[in-house]
Amino acid sequence: MNIDDIKQVLIVGSGNMGQQIGFQTAVSGYHVILYDMEQSLLDKAMDRIGKLAKNYIAGRRLNDQSAADALNRIRTTVDAEDAGKEADFVSESVPEDPDLKGRVFAQFNKICPVHTIFTTNTSSLIPSMFAQATGRPDRFAAFHFHDVRFNNIVDIMPHQGTSRETVELIKAFAERIGQVAIVLQKENFGYVFNAMLMELLKSAQSLAANDVAAVEDIDRAWMGVMHTMVGPFGLMDSIGIDTVWKVTDYWANVLKEPQAMANAAFLKKYVDQGNVGVKTGKGFYSYPDPAFGKPGFIEGK
Known part of the structure; x- marks a missing residue:
């Protein structure tokens, strides 16, 4: 798979970082599916994404029309099958528990296409702690965002089993969504x-x-x-x-x-x-x- 094959991005977890990653991805032209386990969480997330859009407009990063277009590219669902069946790229932002993250990825490994790239936005863990649980360790790495309202730095942390092609694809995706990638040479708790x-x-x-x-x-x-x-x-x-x-x-x-x-x-x-x-x-x-x-x-x- 190459960068042009990525059309649909799945955001797993609708908390603060899931909202920011999802909106920045939609701003960059991708179709985004925001998944969580409860509709009330998704409703709250979309409300906050709307406020984030206003923040972008106020900062002159977007005009009214481009912000509206970005919001229209985001769809929410509580149905995991619906969320993952056509995803080309997954960004996970669930709580910082390696067992939980492993279970979430194992679930989506059964749903997502074989080519789908899996990434975790973990802040404090390292990908090798749950890489095998993903079912596709060669297509898995940490892809960590900071606060997209204020900076565009992201970290890419592969584990020993991550393929070079996966790292290059994640880096290319980061550039497509306006981010500057810091690629780590080895795993390190907390990135840089x-x-x-x-x-x-x-x-x-x-x-x-x-x-x-x-x-x-x-x-x-x-x-x-x-x-x-x-x-x-x-x-x-x-x-x-x-x-x-x-x-x-x-x-x-x-x-x-x-x-x-x-x-x-x-x-x-x-x-x-x-x-x-x-x-x-x-x-x-x-x-x-x-x-x-x-x-x-x-x-x-």
Whole structure:
């Protein structure tokens, strides 16, 4: 298969990243199917994709007509057979659990055509952890997006069994949808940027969990010294505290590290309250006008 053979793209998982990947793919002219297990999740996803389209228009990345055309290229379904039977390329964004991801890919391996390329948008796992479960390890790799609203960097991480042709095809697809691909030479937890980011977030969580400093002061320290527009807790709100907690909790249980367990417990309080960041309107900060975006935040005013 070559890049011109890709016509229909299946997005498995309609959460924040599934929405962004799906919309960016539709913007680039592809027909997109957004799959999830409940129609209510898909309805909520399409509402948020509509808001993402307005964000693109406001940023002059699209005009009204091109945004409408992109939205019309997205179809939703809760029927796995319907979702996968004509898919040429799959992007998966389900929770960060290797067993779950393996089961999802095994299901779609029975449905999708033989030529279909499988990719995972995992943030913290590596593809070899569930490559065999996909049923097509040679046509499988990690293809990881960041926040498409603000950047166009993607990571491509093959595992030892990924064919060279698959890597080249994913790279070509990335270019077709306006992304700049960072191709890893070997598997690495957290890719490149996320490996650095996770250490920052871990340090910030530890400072807060250990009552060294308040959330706002930790962000002020980072923003003031590094001259950034957002600090680590603002970043976690953007990523989704629930997502950050799942990753933190997973590794805490794997490594049995006391500090990681304390960090997971600190994050879990926000998850249990339903305050998981930008997508719920409240996390460490309240949205749409977070305190860190207001004049005088760094000065503590």
